[in-house]
Amino acid sequence: MIEIDGQLYRFIDTAGIRKKSDKSSGAEYYALLRTEAAIYRAELVLVVIDVTEMISEQDLRIINLAIEAKKAIVLVFNKWDTLAEKFDTEGRRELLEEEIERDLNFVTWAPRVNLSAKTGWHKNRLQEAMETALLSWDKRIPTSTVNAFIGRLIAEFPHPVRGGKQPRIKFASQVDSRPPKFLLFATGFLEHQYRRFIERKLREEFGFEGTPIVVSVRVQEKRK
Numbered sequence: 001m002i003e004i005d006g007q008l009y010r011f012i013d014t015a016g017i018r019k020k021s022d023k024s025s026g027a028e029y030y031a032l033l034r035t036e037a038a039i040y041r042a043e044l045v046l047v048v049i050d051v052t053e054m055i056s057e058q059d060l061r062i063i064n065l066a067i068e069a070k071k072a073i074v075l076v077f078n079k080w081d082t083l084a085e086k087f088d089t090e091g092r093r094e095l096l097e098e099e100i101e102r103d104l105n106f107v108t109w110a111p112r113v114n115l116s117a118k119t120g121w122h123k124n125r126l127q128e129a130m131e132t133a134l135l136s137w138d139k140r141i142p143t144s145t146v147n148a149f150i151g152r153l154i155a156e157f158p159h160p161v162r163g164g165k166q167p168r169i170k171f172a173s174q175v176d177s178r179p180p181k182f183l184l185f186a187t188g189f190l191e192h193q194y195r196r197f198i199e200r201k202l203r204e205e206f207g208f209e210g211t212p213i214v215v216s217v218r219v220q221e222k223r224k
């Protein structure tokens, strides 16, 4: 239990999962199982990434586990002291930016905190990012607001016509939180691309920084 600014948090520390660990001992397997269990118990996952090494498959695996478990996420880039100009002779800082752009483009919604556990640099920024993510995870948008927004959106960007048919969203509502879940009632099948578009627009409008969101569609066929 750790108190930060009068707010109490329970942290679960997990064993690091290393690329070079001895697979034959099974240690890596059990570490991953325990990490998975910890993720399921948590509300928020702080994924600590070591900036002295390339973003690894393991890092991406942990992020994916957290997304699948539908938890709030903050990406913590640790050991930033090593990226100070006088130490960063090999241009690690620039490479890191490229790696982030290339490998982490599927979690652009997660806040990122650059810090150094060693020197304490920026450690005060962690709580703000955690609170942002948790607030998003908890957020509830009133149905009237969601509906009005979706109404305006589909008026401006209607679903493409397919085979003479054009599915319409008749009603939309946030049906759950932790994380936010939206249900769209449509007159026909909504294409994957269009769903993604709606999801992106919901994020733009309501700012779900730090949380996955779920968008489901229910198709209600017209009565003959």
Ligand SMILES: Nc1nc2c(ncn2[C@@H]2O[C@H](COP(=O)(O)OP(=O)(O)OP(=O)(O)O)[C@@H](O)[C@H]2O)c(=O)[nH]1
Pocket: 014, 015, 016, 017, 078, 079, 080, 081, 082, 115, 116, 117, 118, 119
């Ligand atoms: N330069 C630098 N080194 C750090 C920083 N944070 C941790 N380290 C070093 O990294 C090494 C690993 O630190 P740990 O705190 O044991 O890391 P961990 O992720 O808990 O490791 P496991 O529990 O074994 O998975 C140690 O040698 C630390 O001194 C940092 O901000 N800067």
Ligand SMILES: [Mg+2]
Pocket: 013, 014, 015, 016
């Ligand atoms: Mg440790």
